[in-house]
Amino acid sequence: xxxxxxxxxxxxxxxxFVWGVATSAFQIEGAAAADGKGPSIWDTFCRxxxxxxxxxxxxxxxDHYHRWRDDLDLIADLGVxxxxxxxxxxxxxPAGQGAWNERGxxxxxxxxxxxxxxxxxxxxxxxxWDLPQALQDRGxxxxxxxxxxxxxxxxxxxxxxxxxxxxxxxxxxxxVVAVLGHETGLFAPGLHSRATAMQAAHHLLLSHGLALxxxxxxxxxxxxxxxxxxxPIGPATAREDDxxxxxxxxxxxxxxxxxxxxxxxxxxxxxxxxxxxxxxxEADDLRHIATPMDFLGVNYYTRSxxxxxxxxxxxxxxxxxxxxxxxxxxxxxxxxxLRLHRDYRVPPMYxxxxxxxxxxxxxxxxxHDRERTEYIAHHIAAVADALAQGVPMAGYMxxxxxxxxxxxxxxxxxxxxxxxxxxxxxxxxxDSARWYRDFLRTxxxxxxxxxAAGAGx
Ligand code: FCB
Numbered sequence: 001x002x003x004x005x006x007x008x009x010x011x012x013x014x015x016x017f018v019w020g021v022a023t024s025a026f027q028i029e030g031a032a033a034a035d036g037k038g039p040s041i042w043d044t045f046c047r048x049x050x051x052x053x054x055x056x057x058x059x060x061x062x063d064h065y066h067r068w069r070d071d072l073d074l075i076a077d078l079g080v081x082x083x084x085x086x087x088x089x090x091x092x093x094p095a096g097q098g099a100w101n102e103r104g105x106x107x108x109x110x111x112x113x114x115x116x117x118x119x120x121x122x123x124x125x126x127x128x129w130d131l132p133q134a135l136q137d138r139g140x141x142x143x144x145x146x147x148x149x150x151x152x153x154x155x156x157x158x159x160x161x162x163x164x165x166x167x168x169x170x171x172x173x174x175x176v177v178a179v180l181g182h183e184t185g186l187f188a189p190g191l192h193s194r195a196t197a198m199q200a201a202h203h204l205l206l207s208h209g210l211a212l213x214x215x216x217x218x219x220x221x222x223x224x225x226x227x228x229x230x231x232p233i234g235p236a237t238a239r240e241d242d243x244x245x246x247x248x249x250x251x252x253x254x255x256x257x258x259x260x261x262x263x264x265x266x267x268x269x270x271x272x273x274x275x276x277x278x279x280x281x282e283a284d285d286l287r288h289i290a291t292p293m294d295f296l297g298v299n300y301y302t303r304s305x306x307x308x309x310x311x312x313x314x315x316x317x318x319x320x321x322x323x324x325x326x327x328x329x330x331x332x333x334x335x336x337x338l339r340l341h342r343d344y345r346v347p348p349m350y351x352x353x354x355x356x357x358x359x360x361x362x363x364x365x366x367x368h369d370r371e372r373t374e375y376i377a378h379h380i381a382a383v384a385d386a387l388a389q390g391v392p393m394a395g396y397m398x399x400x401x402x403x404x405x406x407x408x409x410x411x412x413x414x415x416x417x418x419x420x421x422x423x424x425x426x427x428x429x430x431d432s433a434r435w436y437r438d439f440l441r442t443x444x445x446x447x448x449x450x451x452a453a454g455a456g457x
Pocket of ligand 1: 027172173
């Protein structure tokens, strides 16, 4: 595969399409206990034996907390419109409730101003997984009170920076928090209960809806939405049991989130499948969850192929695999976006994460990451295909700006378009970053704004 020509690809997007790069707090900031920050569930989880592949943690990460000015210069140099970052809840409110940490708030205040000074729109995420440990000690997302703690946190952050950020995302990938955190135990807080996972998922969704209402009530003018990890999920064969299994998986990972957010119901087939593990709901919960959003964020990396016996092996797909073992399948992104547009009344959508881990080597100051460059180029083309078919796409953000702490995989998996030498913290633009920068420079003679323009904020 070769990368499409820059300007012909660029011409497939409206002038106001938002191009960005994304990171999250725990994965890059480090400074785990600096300036009054409290511990998060990921600080705790990293200490669990065997939890992180290389036995690493987030205590230093990319040291972004101290190097943020240089990192913002790097972002500006790429020529992006937007930067998606997350706020570390325990940095700004160490116990998850009560006292605010002024030094933590001031960090994000400076970050937001630094972005604006460089002409970059701040896209803020409130929860990219690093829940304050103090709240986990009281039951975490499985506990209904955490919903109200999150709403207070959202309001506090918005009071401080909400006048200057273009968009606020409540949660990043609630499926991951619920299922990987509470059912399979692969991610923090590392629990193993399906019932707990489903209750956590419900509380995440409820806190999203209530936070939207609270932020609007206090006059916050940022665009508000959520970010989901979604994939097209298909059966390995046309056999009835494979088809049924794929349908259930789609229910558990796509419809379980999309239906309540956009239709105000949980999917009946999944409720029946869960039986006694279905979450407890209170009156009006679903109505709150369905609070209208200004945008929907979609994170896409690969498709999912399901067989009832679990026998399907991605290695037999014939497609290239990334260093995560994920199949490279750009057409799945077009398929997914078309499906969301067809099945739900979606607001303007952004791809809020897309990118790939590959083994890189830094030689003479260069990283020739052709596979990553092609991955990104082909997925951008897949977004253009969706746009051409009438899907309201408003933006695209590369995951990730920097190589960083890739959760349970530690530092071994590199998703950055900028290489990080962890020994020296030196940043080096990979060829993919140079490609993206050149691609963004071709944004001159472009088509008129699309119908999704209103979401461009
Ligand atoms: C997503 C996460 C992000 C990053 C990518 C590879 O699930 O939101 O933090 O780890 O995967």
